[in-house]
Amino acid sequence: MSYLELLKLAAPEATVAVTALAVLAVGLIRWGETPSNRRSSAFCSAVAGLGLAAAVGAVVMLPQSATLFGGMLVITPLTSLFKIICLALAFFTVVLARTDLSSRNRGEYLALVLLATIGLMLLVGSEELLMIFIGLELTGLSLYVMTAFDKTDIRSAEAGLKYFLFGSTASAFTLFGLSLIYGMSGTTGLAVIAQKLSAQPISPLLFAGIVMTLVGFAFKIAAAPFHLWAPDAYQGAPVPSAAFIASGSKVASFVVLGKIVLVGFGPDKGSAAWHAMISGWAPVLAVLAALSILIGNLVALAQSNVRRLLAYSAVAHAGYTLLGLVAGGRDGFSATLFYTTVYAFTLVGAFGVVALVRRETGGDDLINFAGLRARSPLLAGCMSIFMLSLAGLPPLAGFFGKFYLFIAALRAGENHGLLWLVALALLGSLVSLYYYLIVLKVIFVDEPAQHETSLPRRNVGEGGDFLQRVSLSVPGPLVAHIIASLP
Amino acid sequence: MSPILFWFFALLMLVFGAAVVVNRNPIASALNLVVSFLGLAALFMSLDAFFIGIIQVLVYAGAVMVLFLFIIMLLDLRAERLRKINWVASAGGVAVALALLVQIFYVIGHLTFSKQTFPPLARSEIDDVHNIGLLLFGNYNLPFQIIGVLVLVATIGAVLLSKRERR
Numbered sequence: 001m002s003y004l005e006l007l008k009l010a011a012p013e014a015t016v017a018v019t020a021l022a023v024l025a026v027g028l029i030r031w032g033e034t035p036s037n038r039r040s041s042a043f044c045s046a047v048a049g050l051g052l053a054a055a056v057g058a059v060v061m062l063p064q065s066a067t068l069f070g071g072m073l074v075i076t077p078l079t080s081l082f083k084i085i086c087l088a089l090a091f092f093t094v095v096l097a098r099t100d101l102s103s104r105n106r107g108e109y110l111a112l113v114l115l116a117t118i119g120l121m122l123l124v125g126s127e128e129l130l131m132i133f134i135g136l137e138l139t140g141l142s143l144y145v146m147t148a149f150d151k152t153d154i155r156s157a158e159a160g161l162k163y164f165l166f167g168s169t170a171s172a173f174t175l176f177g178l179s180l181i182y183g184m185s186g187t188t189g190l191a192v193i194a195q196k197l198s199a200q201p202i203s204p205l206l207f208a209g210i211v212m213t214l215v216g217f218a219f220k221i222a223a224a225p226f227h228l229w230a231p232d233a234y235q236g237a238p239v240p241s242a243a244f245i246a247s248g249s250k251v252a253s254f255v256v257l258g259k260i261v262l263v264g265f266g267p268d269k270g271s272a273a274w275h276a277m278i279s280g281w282a283p284v285l286a287v288l289a290a291l292s293i294l295i296g297n298l299v300a301l302a303q304s305n306v307r308r309l310l311a312y313s314a315v316a317h318a319g320y321t322l323l324g325l326v327a328g329g330r331d332g333f334s335a336t337l338f339y340t341t342v343y344a345f346t347l348v349g350a351f352g353v354v355a356l357v358r359r360e361t362g363g364d365d366l367i368n369f370a371g372l373r374a375r376s377p378l379l380a381g382c383m384s385i386f387m388l389s390l391a392g393l394p395p396l397a398g399f400f401g402k403f404y405l406f407i408a409a410l411r412a413g414e415n416h417g418l419l420w421l422v423a424l425a426l427l428g429s430l431v432s433l434y435y436y437l438i439v440l441k442v443i444f445v446d447e448p449a450q451h452e453t454s455l456p457r458r459n460v461g462e463g464g465d466f467l468q469r470v471s472l473s474v475p476g477p478l479v480a481h482i483i484a485s486l487p
Numbered sequence: 488m489s490p491i492l493f494w495f496f497a498l499l500m501l502v503f504g505a506a507v508v509v510n511r512n513p514i515a516s517a518l519n520l521v522v523s524f525l526g527l528a529a530l531f532m533s534l535d536a537f538f539i540g541i542i543q544v545l546v547y548a549g550a551v552m553v554l555f556l557f558i559i560m561l562l563d564l565r566a567e568r569l570r571k572i573n574w575v576a577s578a579g580g581v582a583v584a585l586a587l588l589v590q591i592f593y594v595i596g597h598l599t600f601s602k603q604t605f606p607p608l609a610r611s612e613i614d615d616v617h618n619i620g621l622l623l624f625g626n627y628n629l630p631f632q633i634i635g636v637l638v639l640v641a642t643i644g645a646v647l648l649s650k651r652e653r654r
Binding site for chain 1: 590593594595597598626627628630633634636637639640641644647648652
């Protein structure tokens with residue numbers, strides 16, 4: 001293996017890394033007088049956007065399939081697709097950062113977004129425990145800093161601290177779990193681990209390893225009871241950071257979690273069927289899913305801040321998405337991947353609307369959304385589509401995502417063993433409809449507070465429209481593509 | 488290594504490790520940590536992992552600790568004031584820790600290979616450092632470079648978060 005060959009196969013990651021360095025350097029340039037600070041930050045965004053586009057080009061140029069160093073870097077159509085999705089989410093985050101963030105330290109912020117994206121791409125494109133852990137850490141570390149980025153806001157610092165403390169503890173658990181798995185199998189490649197595990201009897205040590213590994217991922221996807229950081233991080237972090245945590249980090253975590261449990265731990269799945277539980281990772285994930293759906297949906301009912309509401313609904317959605325992994329197999333995995341992708345794009349759009357409303361009214365409580373219909377019909381329309389898609393109403397993409405998930409879970413195993421989980425999820429979606437509709441009621445029915453109408457209607461819908469239009473049109477063709485690219 | 492030495496170093500580590508947490512004075516905590524690291528290095532040496540043992544002393548007991556002390560000095564930390572202890576929370580914490588400990592002992596006690604004694608390691612012709620270099624720049628080349636990116640993130644983050652902003 002020569003270095004040149006390695007560089008060729010890791011070209012997308014290398015492109016993003018070089019872009020990050022370039023953005024850092026561009027951010028340092030002084031453009032004469034003070035007002036040009038804004039010009040400098042615009043230039044940073046442009047460089048970051050171009051670099052991401054170039055990275056997408058590099059992904060497209062990759063060979064059809066390749067494997068490096070026993071799975072450290074795996075290239076298949078599936079990994080290439082998800083690398084592009086991660087790059088697209090990073091692009092939206094860059095666009096969001098233009099509308100939301102003050103122009104101070106813009107270069108560093110965008111560089112952190114790009115470095116986190118490298119972590120996501122490595123996570124998506126790796127089937128080896130060491131690389132997966134390094135990818136998790138790279139993403140996590142960048143996201144902690146992005147969360148605490150707004151130093152003028154004490155909420156941001158609180159969010160960063162909470163996210164960091166929970167995150168570092170969770171990744172310590174994951175590392176312990178992974179090292180137990182490594183100790184039992186003597187290898188770090190997922191495919192070889194599966195062979196070794198199927199050859200030996202199930203032991204308590206293996207379960208300790210599996211459960212500890214799952215703790216870290218449950219934290220990443222914000223599944224209950226490891227969700228406690230999410231509401232504060234979503235509410236306190238700068239909006240682009242929150243959007244990136246909720247979308248990019250989640251998509252990559254689900255992809256890699258799916259690979260670990262379905263490929264690596266495949267032989268020890270067990271069963272989560274009602275009355276026929278067999279110990280393994282499936283019941284663990286089923287319990288996580290059930291708790292997330294219950295806690296997420298019920299607590300979301302009581303929220304008065306839109307970002308907190310989105311956070312609790314994210315917990316519930318993590319629960320739905322886990323259903324596909326519990327079902328297992330090709331159908332279950334593709335349903336999970338489809339749902340998490342649709343969800344990510346919808347949520348980035350919703351955070352885009354939140355960012356614009358926040359800039360106009362200075363807050364993101366439900367009250368700030370009152371009468372949005374009169375102030376900006378376009379934003380109100382976008383938000384209603386996002387909310388209804390999250391609630392899972394046909395004909396929106398969210399409905400099809402849930403439909404595939406539930407069908408996959410129903411078909412798995414004999415005698416509809418997962419019916420209990422599907423019933424719970426259906427009930428949860430019903431509850432969720434209520435709080436999504438409350439947001440829409442505030443937007444469309446409530447009268448705005450007096451002082452807000454007097455604000456000029458400037459800027460709303462200027463930079464964000466493009467973003468939202470794109471994120472609306474993405475999910476359609478994606479269905480076919482994801483299903484087609486699965487092995 | 489004789490069992491007596493093992494127990495000595497293991498106890499040394501545990502006692503000083505606990506002292507790191509219990510001590511209210513940050514400098515005393517840091518110095519306790521040094522002793523704990525030295526015990527760990529001795530344990531590594533007893534497992535024939537000389538390179539890791541030496542690195543443990545050089546990097547952790549040496550460089551990292553100096554950094555800790557620098558930071559303590561720069562931030563001018565004083566001994567933490569004694570707080571009122573929340574007994575319910577600490578009892579809960581102890582209970583969870585004990586449960587985890589019991590579970591780990593139970594799990595390890597039930598393993599077949601935890602009861603057998605392992606054969607001594609085969610002596611290698613090539614020394615440790617050479618082997619590590621070969622692995623690091625051969626098989627583990629990609630992770631090695633990615634860790635470079637990770638360190639960059641840590642640097643940017645540390646500078647950003649600790650920089651004083653002009654209003």
